Amino acid sequence: xxxxxxxxxxxxxxxxxxxxxxxxxxxxxxxxxxxxxxxxxxxxxxxxxxxxxxxxxxxxxxxxxxxxxxxxxxxxxxxxxxxxxxxxxxxxxxxxxxxxxxxxxxxxxxx
Amino acid sequence: xxxxxxxxxxxxxxxxxxxxxxxxxxxxxxxxxxxxxxxxxxxxxxxxxxxxxxxxxxxxxxxxxxxxxxxxxxxxxxxxxxxxxxxxxxxxxxxxxxxxxxxxxxxxxxxxxxxxxxxxxxxxxxxxxxxxxxxxxxxxxxxxxxxxxxxxxxxxxxxxxxxxxxxxxxxxxxxxxxxxxxxxxxxxxxxxxxxxxxxxxxxxxxxxxxxxxxxxxxxxxxxxxxxxxxxxxxxxxxxxxxxxxxxxxxxxxxxxxxxxxxxxxxxxxxxxxxxxxxxxxxxxxxxxxxxxxxxxxxxxxxx
Numbered sequence: 376x377x378x379x380x381x382x383x384x385x386x387x388x389x390x391x392x393x394x395x396x397x398x399x400x401x402x403x404x405x406x407x408x409x410x411x412x413x414x415x416x417x418x419x420x421x422x423x424x425x426x427x428x429x430x431x432x433x434x435x436x437x438x439x440x441x442x443x444x445x446x447x448x449x450x451x452x453x454x455x456x457x458x459x460x461x462x463x464x465x466x467x468x469x470x471x472x473x474x475x476x477x478x479x480x481x482x483x484x485x486x
Numbered sequence: 487x488x489x490x491x492x493x494x495x496x497x498x499x500x501x502x503x504x505x506x507x508x509x510x511x512x513x514x515x516x517x518x519x520x521x522x523x524x525x526x527x528x529x530x531x532x533x534x535x536x537x538x539x540x541x542x543x544x545x546x547x548x549x550x551x552x553x554x555x556x557x558x559x560x561x562x563x564x565x566x567x568x569x570x571x572x573x574x575x576x577x578x579x580x581x582x583x584x585x586x587x588x589x590x591x592x593x594x595x596x597x598x599x600x601x602x603x604x605x606x607x608x609x610x611x612x613x614x615x616x617x618x619x620x621x622x623x624x625x626x627x628x629x630x631x632x633x634x635x636x637x638x639x640x641x642x643x644x645x646x647x648x649x650x651x652x653x654x655x656x657x658x659x660x661x662x663x664x665x666x667x668x669x670x671x672x673x674x675x676x677x678x679x680x681x682x683x684x685x686x687x688x689x690x691x692x693x694x695x696x697x698x699x700x701x702x703x704x705x706x707x708x709x710x711x712x713x714x715x716x717x718x719x720x721x722x723x724x725x726x727x728x729x730x731x732x733x734x735x736x737x738x739x740x741x742x743x744x745x746x747x748x749x750x751x752x753x754x755x756x757x758x759x760x761x762x763x764x765x766x767x768x769x770x771x772x773x774x775x776x777x778x779x780x781x782x783x784x785x786x787x788x789x
Contacts, residue, residue, distance in 0.1 A: 439638040439639055441635075441639070442642060443634040443640075443641075443642050
C-alpha cells in the first residue's frame with residue numbers, strides 16, 4: 376500500500392477539494408472518491424520514484440526533530456533551498472519524511 | 487630558612503603560604519627540649535592558622551613591649567630572622583598573658599612541614615570532566631509512543647531499541663527513557679549539570695501527563711581527560727606494569743591501564759594524553775591521575 380503522504384500537498388489538496396465538490400453535487404459517490412485518492416497515492420509515488428530526476432539542496436538550522444513509526448519530522452529555521460538555477464529562502468520549514476522502499480526517498484515539504 | 491640550630495632535623499621546609507597541596511599531610515611539629523613552646527592545642531594544623539596565632543602573639547608582644555619594631559612581619563611572616571630578633575627582644579619584657587610562650591622559636595610554627603620528597607609534589611594538572619552518565623527512576627510506567635509523538639527532539643524505533651532517545655540543548659545531554667520509567671542521562675560535563683538535565687527530562691515527561699517523580703538519582707560513571715604535555719614510552723610502561731596494563735598497538739593505539747586503587751581505567755597515549763574513566767566520584771579521577779603522573783614521568787620519551 377502506497378504512502379498517503381502526498382494527499383496534503385498542493386496537488387493532493389486540489390484533488391481532494393474537487394472530489395468534495397463532486398460529492399456535494401451528487402455526481403460521484405464518496406466510495407468512488409476514496410478509490411480516486413488511493414489511485415492518486417499509487418500514481419504520485421511511482422511518478423516521484425521514476426520520473427523525477429532533478430536535485431535540490433537545502434541548508435538551515437534544526438529546530439526540532441522527531442522519529443516515530445518510521446516517520447521523520449523536522450522543523451528547520453532560516454532555510455535556503457538551492458537548485459542549479461535558483462535560490463529560495465524561507466524562515467520555517469516542516470519536513471515529513473517516510474522511509475523510501477527503493478533508493479528514492481519520498482519527501483514532503485510544507486512551508 | 488633560618489639557621490636556628492637549636493631545632494634539629496628540619497628538612498625541606500616549604501614556603502609558609504600556599505603549602506596546602508591536595509593530599510599533602512601537614513602536621514604540627516613537636517618541639518624537643520621544651521624550648522618554651524607549650525604544646526598548644528592546635529585543632530587545625532593548617533599552616534595559615536598557625537601563622538595567624540603567631541601574628542596574634544606577635545601583636546600582643548608588641549603592645550606589651552612597646553619597643554621599636556623593625557616592621558612587624560606579622561603579615562608577611564616569611565622573614566624568620568626578623569621574627570627571631572623580635573622575639574629575643576620580646577623575651578626580656580614582662581610576662582605575657584595567656585599561653586604565649588616565653589621564648590618563641592620562629593622556625594617551627596611559622597613554617598609548616600610537608601613531606602618533602604620531590605616525587606610527591608602535585609602534578610599541577612587537573613583532569614577535566616568530559617562525560618557523566620547517570621540514572622534516575624521516574625517511578626511510573628510510561629507510554630513511549632505518546633512521549634515520542636508529543637515531545638520535541640525525540641526518537642523512538644522499537645524495532646531497533648526499546649527506549650525513547652531524547653535530547654536537550656542546555657545542558658547538552660541525551661536521555662534514554664524506558665517504558666519502566668527508568669531513565670539514563672548522558673553527556674553532561676559535571677555532576678550538577680547531569681542532575682539538572684535529568685530533572686529537565688523528568689519535567690518534560692511530567693508535562694506530557696505522566697506522574698513522574700525523581701527517585702534514586704545516581705551517577706554511574708564519570709570520564710575525565712588531561713594532557714601530561716610530554717610523550718610517553720608505552721612499551722616501557724607495559725613491561726614494568728604488566729599486571730595492570732594491556733597494550734596492543736595493532737588493536738588500539740592506547741595503553742589500557744587498570745588501576746586497582748582507585749578502581750579506574752586509564753587510556754594512556756603516546757602523545758601524553760590520558761583518558762580516565764570508571765569513576766563514581768570526581769575525587770577518584772583526581773586521585774587516579776595523581777597516582778599515575780609520577781609513573782608516567784618515569785617513562786617520558788627523551789628523543
